[in-house]
Amino acid sequence: MVAIILGTYLQKKGLLTYDQLENLLLQQRKVHVKLGLIAVAEGLMTQEEADKINGMQAAMDKRFGDIAIEQGYLTEGEVEALLKEQGNAYLKFAQALEDQQLMTVEQLEQCMMDFQVENQMTFSDMEDIKSDDVDRILPLYIPAGQEKYLDTMGTALRTILRCVDTEIYLEKAYVASECEGENGAIQYIDGERRLTYGMIGRGQALLPVACAFGKEEFQEMNEDALDAIGELLNCISGLYANGISRGGVCVELYPPEYSTDISGITCDEMLVLPLYIKGQKIHFAVAMENKIEMKREA
């Protein structure tokens, strides 16, 4: 998730093209993060010093960490700590950028400072983004005072990341009574806790979600594709109901409803989270103690 968040920022800034971003998202999954890159990202070495050791490595059969210790750039403890960071998703993204010769880690760190200022984030928020942990990232996108939605939205986002796509870009969520869209699905949960999940999009925006979840190449957002969206909501609702049932809360799931012919969804109050999945913008909504209705075309 950190790769798509930061990659989309770099694309919006004109520092990456869309194709470069797509390629990076593929590459970063298989990249091996070099120790030198981590050392520079952590501020323990400069780019120049890392390059010097890389050059020395070409002439001797020694590991980067061993040479850095010999040269006095790093201590044994620091090398040990850096080795533990090699699976870090942010660093994998940084390594992929460097491997593709698009940006050095020092340049990326500079861009991250701009990202932090523009998004009014604290250093702790930036650590949350870099952690790649959805449970730490989601709260940054929920408006202050709306933390009651964290549980329900968290279940939804984790399920989408697991069953649809691992790279999802988020925009800040907002409270609304209406959300526009041309097709979508909703599911109502009733009982000791009442809530509604909804997912809508314009045109063919939901198509990549339907194809990925339904494991089928739908050609357009027809009823079959929407059935797949409804079934995704059913899984999300089921997992949420499963979670609260462990705490003794009983609920009943109603069958998902879907329509290809709506102008949006309405509700007294719902939280809407805009998501970009495979480049398409869709809206995911949750209403608590309220029922979301689909607004049919007149």
Place this chain on the structure above:
Amino acid sequence: MANILIVDDSRTSRKVLRKMIEDAGHTVVEECSNGEEGYLKYKELKPDLVTMDITMPKLDGLEALQLIIKSDEDAKVIMITAASQKEKMIQAIKYGASEFIAKPYDSEDVKQAINKVLKLQNT
């Protein structure tokens, strides 16, 4: 290998389940999209096993389960649930359900549940 009837209102869910059942070496004799159709097809085809979604419009899975067991007390019905809802599961056991599978499907869970029920049938 068994003849299996799938009852689920979601086309996507039926398609995913059919693939898992066929990959496990069984035959899907028919797919039904609601409980009423499922009950009628059960009486007509007498499959070895039924997979029955709980949450369906019209006749839901629990109602269809009751009708099937009433017509054949040896019927083997695996209930499909989107949530581990304790009350619904207790009711389903009371009505004679053989096993449960939770959504989203896991192919290994589906295979194990079918094998477990078929072994019970064989003894």
